[in-house]
Every structure is written in C-alpha cells, then in structure tokens.
Amino acid sequence: xxxxxxxxxxxxxxxxxxxxxxxxxxxxxxxxxxxxxxxxxxxxxxxxxxxxxxxxxxxxxxxxxxxxxxxxxxxxxxxxxxxxxxxxxxxxxxxxxxxxxxxxxxxxxx
Amino acid sequence: xxxxxxxxxxxxxxxxxxxxxxxxxxxxxxxxxxxxxxxxxxxxxxxxxxxxxxxxxxxxxxxxxxxxxxxxxxxxxxxxxxxxxxxxxxxxxxxxxxxxxxxxxxxxxxxxxxxx
Numbered sequence: 053x054x055x056x057x058x059x060x061x062x063x064x065x066x067x068x069x070x071x072x073x074x075x076x077x078x079x080x081x082x083x084x085x086x087x088x089x090x091x092x093x094x095x096x097x098x099x100x101x102x103x104x105x106x107x108x109x110x111x112x113x114x115x116x117x118x119x120x121x122x123x124x125x126x127x128x129x130x131x132x133x134x135x136x137x138x139x140x141x142x143x144x145x146x147x148x149x150x151x152x153x154x155x156x157x158x159x160x161x162x
Numbered sequence: 163x164x165x166x167x168x169x170x171x172x173x174x175x176x177x178x179x180x181x182x183x184x185x186x187x188x189x190x191x192x193x194x195x196x197x198x199x200x201x202x203x204x205x206x207x208x209x210x211x212x213x214x215x216x217x218x219x220x221x222x223x224x225x226x227x228x229x230x231x232x233x234x235x236x237x238x239x240x241x242x243x244x245x246x247x248x249x250x251x252x253x254x255x256x257x258x259x260x261x262x263x264x265x266x267x268x269x270x271x272x273x274x275x276x277x278x
C-alpha cells in the first residue's frame with residue numbers, strides 16, 4: 053500500500069512567521085511531488101511541483117525534496133492570514149495517478 | 163470560463179436513488195479522475211481514465227460506476243445512493259505526454275452530495 057503521510061495539525065503560526073509543512077511517502081519509485089492548497093469547501097489548487105532533490109522557490113513558497121529520506125516539505129515565508137488553509141501533499145510515479153496525503157491544516161493569526 | 167466544470171454543484175437525494183455527476187474539461191487532457199473527500203480522510207480516488215477506452219478502479223470504487231463518453235467528458239454514477247456516500251466529489255484532469263511534469267492534476271470546483 054503506497055502511502056503519503058502528513059501531520060494533520062492544526063499548525064498555528066503568527067503572521068509574518070515561517071510555516072513549515074512536512075510530508076513523507078512510502079513508494080521509493082515516486083518521481084513527481086506536489087503541494088496543493090485547499091480552502092474549506094473549495095477545490096485543491098496547485099501551489100508547487102518538484103521533481104528533483106533540493107529546493108525550488110516560487111515567491112514566498114519553497115518546496116524541498118529529499119528522495120533518499122523520502123520526504124518533501126513546503127516552507128511558507130512571511131505567512132499571511134490568507135495562507136490559512138489545508139495543504140495537501142501528493143506524489144506519483146510517472147504516468148500514474150497521484151496519491152494524496154490527508155492534509156495539514158495551517159492557521160495564520162494576525 | 164473554467165477549464166474543468168462539474169454539474170451539479172450541489173445535490174440532495176434520497177437513499178436508493180440513482181445519481182449521476184458529470185465532469186467536462188476544455189484543457190484537452192486525456193486523463194480524468196474522480197475523487198471523494200470526507201472530513202479527516204483526505205482525497206480518495208474512486209475511478210480514473212487514461213483515455214476514452216481505458217477505465218481503472220481506484221481505492222474506493224465499490225458502489226460507483228463511471229462512463230467516459232468522450233475525451234472531454236467523464237461521468238460518475240451512484241447506482242443506488244446510500245447515506246455514507248455523502249461527501250464532496252471532485253473531478254480532475256491531467257495530461258498524458260509521458261513526462262513527469264504531465265502528472266499535475268487540475269481540479270474542478272466540486273459537487274457537494276448529500277444522501278438522506
């Protein structure tokens with residue numbers, strides 16, 4: 053059974069702080085890694101994708117991938133109240149359906 | 163206009179009724195997916211289709227069936243709805259170029275289904 057594990061949270065951070073979200077996966081053959089943001093009652097929205105070891109930055113978001121340790125993380129710098137949402141980690145082998153974690157709820161207080 | 167649309171957006175039905183949820187996309191993607199989401203359980207894959215002639219069961223296909231009418235249309239049916247099928251249902255699409263970047267999935271707005 054291929055699994056993706058996330059801490060369900062809630063993760064609470066003050067406005068302006070760095071939020072760190074973590075995800076581990078069981079399938080060593082995974083090649084594609086994604087972070088989606090989901091507001092309550094809305095559909096998941098892609099934030100970041102990463103395919104090789106290391107860091108990938110996009111604005112306030114940085115995705116980090118370590119295939120040897122089988123974890124992927126998302127850092128959100130200068131967190132804003134609008135970042136309050138559930139963050140879903142997803143992984144896949146090339147050409148297969150994504151496997152999603154259950155999500156981590158982030159709460160940013162002003 | 164949205165690239166991935168779902169109809170209806172909300173539906174209340176009774177136990178035993180047949181329900182069809184529809185998904186259409188204008189992204190030109192070959193691959194389409196149906197998920198359900200329940201509080202605390204994340205997104206769970208019901209069925210997926212990699213092209214019109216390819217249908218695959220996902221993690222929780224029991225009680226559901228699908229039809230891929232065209233590249234752009236993928237329907238999910240509940241033959242005899244039961245209360246524990248009350249959930250938020252999402253359709254998603256992805257490309258099929260064979261590259262790992264093609265695995266990105268794009269979601270529709272969701273259908274909130276309540277079975278009484």
